Amino acid sequence: MIRLEDITRRYGDETAVDSLSLEIAEGEVCVLIGPSGCGKTTTLRMINRLIEPTSGHIFVDDRDILSLPAEELRRGLGYVIQSIGLFPHLTVAGNICVVPRLLGWEKSRMVDRVDELLKLVGLDPNAYRDKYPRQLSGGEAQRVGVARALAADPPVLLMDEPFGAVDPLNRERLQSEFARIQRELKKTVIFVTHDIDEAIRLADKIAIMRDGKLQQFDTPEEVLNHPANKFVHDFVGADRALKRLVRVRVEDVMRSPATVLDGADLLTLQVGAGRRRFAYVVEPDGRLIGWVDTLGLDEGSVPEAALTRVVPADASVRPDDSLRDALSRMLGLGFRSIAVTDRNDVLLGEVTFAAVEDAMTEGDEHISNLPPEGAA
Amino acid sequence: MGAFVALAGVTVLPFVELRPNRLVPGNAYSVAAAGPWAYLLWLLVAVGFLSAVAPTARARAASSTASGYGLVIALAWGLGAASTALLVDQTAVARVSLGSGVWVLLAGTAILGFSGGEERRRKLLRWAGPLVLVAGAVIAAFVWGGLDRISLAREFSVRASSFWSLLGGHLAMSGAGLGFGLLLGVPLGLWATRNRHVRAVTLGVTGVIQTVPSLALLGLLIAPLAALGVAVPLLRDLGVRGIGAAPGLIALTLYALLPIVRNTYVGLAEVEPAVIDAGRGMGMSSWQLLWRVEFPLALPLIVEGVRTAAVLLIGITTLTVFAGARNLGILIFEGLGQFAPDLILLGALPVIALAVIADVALSALGRAFTPEGVRA
Numbered sequence: 001m002i003r004l005e006d007i008t009r010r011y012g013d014e015t016a017v018d019s020l021s022l023e024i025a026e027g028e029v030c031v032l033i034g035p036s037g038c039g040k041t042t043t044l045r046m047i048n049r050l051i052e053p054t055s056g057h058i059f060v061d062d063r064d065i066l067s068l069p070a071e072e073l074r075r076g077l078g079y080v081i082q083s084i085g086l087f088p089h090l091t092v093a094g095n096i097c098v099v100p101r102l103l104g105w106e107k108s109r110m111v112d113r114v115d116e117l118l119k120l121v122g123l124d125p126n127a128y129r130d131k132y133p134r135q136l137s138g139g140e141a142q143r144v145g146v147a148r149a150l151a152a153d154p155p156v157l158l159m160d161e162p163f164g165a166v167d168p169l170n171r172e173r174l175q176s177e178f179a180r181i182q183r184e185l186k187k188t189v190i191f192v193t194h195d196i197d198e199a200i201r202l203a204d205k206i207a208i209m210r211d212g213k214l215q216q217f218d219t220p221e222e223v224l225n226h227p228a229n230k231f232v233h234d235f236v237g238a239d240r241a242l243k244r245l246v247r248v249r250v251e252d253v254m255r256s257p258a259t260v261l262d263g264a265d266l267l268t269l270q271v272g273a274g275r276r277r278f279a280y281v282v283e284p285d286g287r288l289i290g291w292v293d294t295l296g297l298d299e300g301s302v303p304e305a306a307l308t309r310v311v312p313a314d315a316s317v318r319p320d321d322s323l324r325d326a327l328s329r330m331l332g333l334g335f336r337s338i339a340v341t342d343r344n345d346v347l348l349g350e351v352t353f354a355a356v357e358d359a360m361t362e363g364d365e366h367i368s369n370l371p372p373e374g375a376a
Numbered sequence: 377m378g379a380f381v382a383l384a385g386v387t388v389l390p391f392v393e394l395r396p397n398r399l400v401p402g403n404a405y406s407v408a409a410a411g412p413w414a415y416l417l418w419l420l421v422a423v424g425f426l427s428a429v430a431p432t433a434r435a436r437a438a439s440s441t442a443s444g445y446g447l448v449i450a451l452a453w454g455l456g457a458a459s460t461a462l463l464v465d466q467t468a469v470a471r472v473s474l475g476s477g478v479w480v481l482l483a484g485t486a487i488l489g490f491s492g493g494e495e496r497r498r499k500l501l502r503w504a505g506p507l508v509l510v511a512g513a514v515i516a517a518f519v520w521g522g523l524d525r526i527s528l529a530r531e532f533s534v535r536a537s538s539f540w541s542l543l544g545g546h547l548a549m550s551g552a553g554l555g556f557g558l559l560l561g562v563p564l565g566l567w568a569t570r571n572r573h574v575r576a577v578t579l580g581v582t583g584v585i586q587t588v589p590s591l592a593l594l595g596l597l598i599a600p601l602a603a604l605g606v607a608v609p610l611l612r613d614l615g616v617r618g619i620g621a622a623p624g625l626i627a628l629t630l631y632a633l634l635p636i637v638r639n640t641y642v643g644l645a646e647v648e649p650a651v652i653d654a655g656r657g658m659g660m661s662s663w664q665l666l667w668r669v670e671f672p673l674a675l676p677l678i679v680e681g682v683r684t685a686a687v688l689l690i691g692i693t694t695l696t697v698f699a700g701a702r703n704l705g706i707l708i709f710e711g712l713g714q715f716a717p718d719l720i721l722l723g724a725l726p727v728i729a730l731a732v733i734a735d736v737a738l739s740a741l742g743r744a745f746t747p748e749g750v751r752a
Contacts (some may be wrong), residue, residue, distance in 0.1 A: 048657055050656060050657060051655070061708050070659075071659045071660070072659065073659070074656070074657060074658060074659035075659035076659075076660065079654065079658055081650060081653060081656035081657070083648075083650035083652060083653075084650065084654070085648065085650035085651045085652075085653055085654025085655070086654070087651060087654075087655070087669055088648075088651070088673065088747075088749050088750050089669075089672050089747030089748075089749045089750055090749065091749065098655075098658055098660070099658050099659065102658070102659055102660065102664070132748065132749035132750075134750070145654075148658075149658075158657075227613055241601065324598065370562075
C-alpha cells in the first residue's frame with residue numbers, strides 16, 4: 001500500500017532521514033518511533049509531500065507520489081497533528097468538511113457525513129456540530145481532528161503524535177477509541193509517537209528509528225522478544241515483560257469461572273464450588289454480586305458471612321482490556337484472579353495470575369542470547 | 377463629573393460674544409442672554425447632577441442620558457435666542473460668536489451622554505432613535521430658532537456653495553489616499569509574511585515615513601513631482617505636477633501605508649502555524665489557504681489598520697492645501713490668515729466630525745468582520 005524506497009532527506013550537512021526503506025501493507029497500523037530528532041516526523045511529512053525527499057521514491061498504491069499534484073495527493077491522505085490545528089473561525093462541522101468541500105461534495109452529503117463522523121469519534125452531533133474550536137476541551141478537539149482527517153474517507157491516515165498533547169487519562173481513552181475505530185475502518189495508518197507504550201498498544205508494525213536510520217521494523221511482539229540491537233533493547237526498556245502484556249487481551253486468556261447463584265443454600269454451594277476454593281456469586285440474570293470463600297463455609301455458618309460483595313465496575317475487567325490492565329487491577333486489589341464482566345456487569349469469566357505469568361514469560365528464552373549490557 | 381463640567385460651562389464662562397464685525401474682538405455675555413432658555417439649561421444641568429445621586433442604576437443612566445441629549449437641544453435653541461436678542465439694533469456686519477462656555481458645556485454634555493451606559497452603544501437602534509430626535513431639534517433651531525444668526529452659520533451661508541465642494545474634495549482626497557494605501561498596503565503586508573527581506577524593508581520604510589512631518593513630506597514631494605511632470609508630458613496631463621492633488625495624494629498614501637501594512641502583516645503572521653500546517657496537509661492550495669483561512673482570521677486586524685489610517689488621513693488632508701489641493705483645510709488656513717476664528721471652526725468642525733464618523737463606522741465594520749468563532 002505504502003512503499004518507501006531508499007528515502008534520504010538532507011538539510012545542508014545534516015541527514016534527517018538516511019536511506020530509509022519501509023513497506024506498509026493495506027489496513028496496517030505502522031508506528032514510527034524513536035528519540036526526538038530521529039527523523040520520524042520528517043518521514044511522515046515526506047509521505048504527503050509537506051517535505052520533499054532529497055533522494056528516493058515513495059509509492060502509495062504503487063503510484064509514485066510525485067506523479068500527481070501535491071494537493072490532490074494530500075486530499076487522499078488523512079492528516080492529524082499533535083497541535084490539531086482546527087480552523088478557529090469554522091464550526092466543528094465546518095472543520096470536518098474542509099476536505100469534502102475541496103472535493104466539491106454535495107451539501108446534504110456533507111451534513112450526513114458530519115453526524116456520522118461525530119458519532120464515530122464519540123461526540124454527540126447535536127451538541128457538537130455547531131460549536132467552535134475554542135469551546136472544546138483538548139480531548140474533544142483531538143476527536144474532531146480525527147473526524148476531520150477521516151471526512152473524505154481516505155484509505156490512508158497520517159498521524160503525527162496525535163495524542164501527545166492530551167493528559168494521560170484522556171490519552172488512554174483516545175488510544176482505545178482509536179483502536180476501536182481502526183478495527184472498524186481498517187485504514188492504512190502511519191503513526192508517529194515517542195511513547196513506546198502507545199506504540200506497542202496500537203501498532204501492527206513498529207519502525208524504530210535513530211539518527212535517521214531504521215533500527216528495526218517488525219511486529220510489537222518481535223520487537224519485544226527479539227530486539228535487533230542494543231539500541232532497540234534499551235529503547236524498549238527493561239520492563240519488556242510488562243509491555244508484552246499490553247498486546248494480550250483479557251478475552252484471549254480468560255477461563256470460565258466457578259459460579260453459584262445468589263441465595264443458594266450452603267450445601268449447594270459446597271457441591272457447586274467443588275474443586276475450587278472461591279466461587280463467584282451471581283444474580284439469576286448473570287450479573288456479578290461478589291464471591292464466597294468455601295473455607296469459610298462450615299456446617300451451620302451463615303452464607304452471608306462468607307459472601308464478599310463487590311462493586312463490579314471496581315473489581316472486574318472487560319474482555320477487550322489488556323492483560324496489563326488485569327494485572328494492575330489484581331495487584332491493586334491484592335487478588336490472585338479477577339472477574340471478567342461485560343458492559344452490563346454480567347460475569348463472563350476470570351483471569352488468573354498464573355495466566356498472566358504465562359503470557360509474561362512467553363518468548364523470554366532469547367534474553368540470555370543478547371549481548372551483555374555495554375558490550376554493543 | 378459631566379454635570380460639573382456642564383455647570384462650569386453655564387455659570388463661570390462666557391456664553392456668547394457680541395462683536396462689531398467678524399474680525400475684531402467684542403464683549404462677552406453670560407447665559408442670561410439666552411432669555412428663558414437659560415432656565416432650561418440650568419434645569420437640565422440639575423438633572424445631570426441627579427445622575428450622581430439617583431438610587432438605582434437605571435435612574436442614574438436615564439437622568440444622565442436625558443440631560444445629555446436635552447442640553448444639546450436647549451443649547452441650540454438658547455444660542456439662537458441669544459444671537460437674535462443681541463443682534464437687535466446692531467449693524468449688518470455685527471457677529472455673535474460662541475463663547476468658551478459653550479465648548480465647555482458641550483464637553484460636559486458629551487460626558488453625560490456617553491456615561492449613560494456602554495450597553496446602549498452596542499444596540500444601534502436604541503442609540504439612533506434619540507440621535508435623530510436631537511438632530512431634528514437642532515435643525516429646527518436653525519430654521520425657526522435663530523441659530524442661523526450666529527457667526528458660524530453666517531460664515532457658512534457666505535461660503536455655502538464652496539463649502540460642499542470643499543467637503544467633497546476632502547472626502548475624495550482622504551478616500552483616495554486610503555484606497556491607494558489599501559491597494560498597496562495589503563499586498564505589501566502579505567508579501568512581508570512570505571519573505572524576510574521584504575518584511576524588514578517594508579516595515580522599516582513605512583515606519584520611517586511615519587516619522588517625517590507631514591508638511592516636510594509635502595515639501596519634499598513638490599520638487600521631484602514638478603520635475604517628473606515637466607519630463608513626461610503625459611503624466612503632467614494626468615495631473616502629476618509639483619502643485620495640486622498629486623503631491624498630497626502621494627503623501628496621504630504613504631501615511632496610510634504604515635498602519636495598513638503593519639496590521640496586515642501582524643494579522644497574517646499571528647495565524648497559528650499549526651492551522652496552516654493542517655490546512656496544507658489536508659490539500660489546500662496556497663490560494664485556498666489564504667482566502668479561506670488566513671484572510672478571514674486576519675481581517676479584523678486589517679480593518680483596524682484601515683481605521684487608524686482613515687482617522688489619520690482625514691486630519692492630514694487639511695495640510696495638503698499647502699501643496700495646492702482644495703479641501704476643508706482651505707477654510708482653516710484662510711481663517712488663520714484673516715484672524716477669523718469662526719471661519720477656522722467652519723473648516724475644523726467638519727474635519728473632526730468626519731474623523732469621528734470614520735472611527736465609529738470602521739470600528740463597527742471591524743466587529744462585523746470578526747468571525748464568530750474567534751470573538752472574545
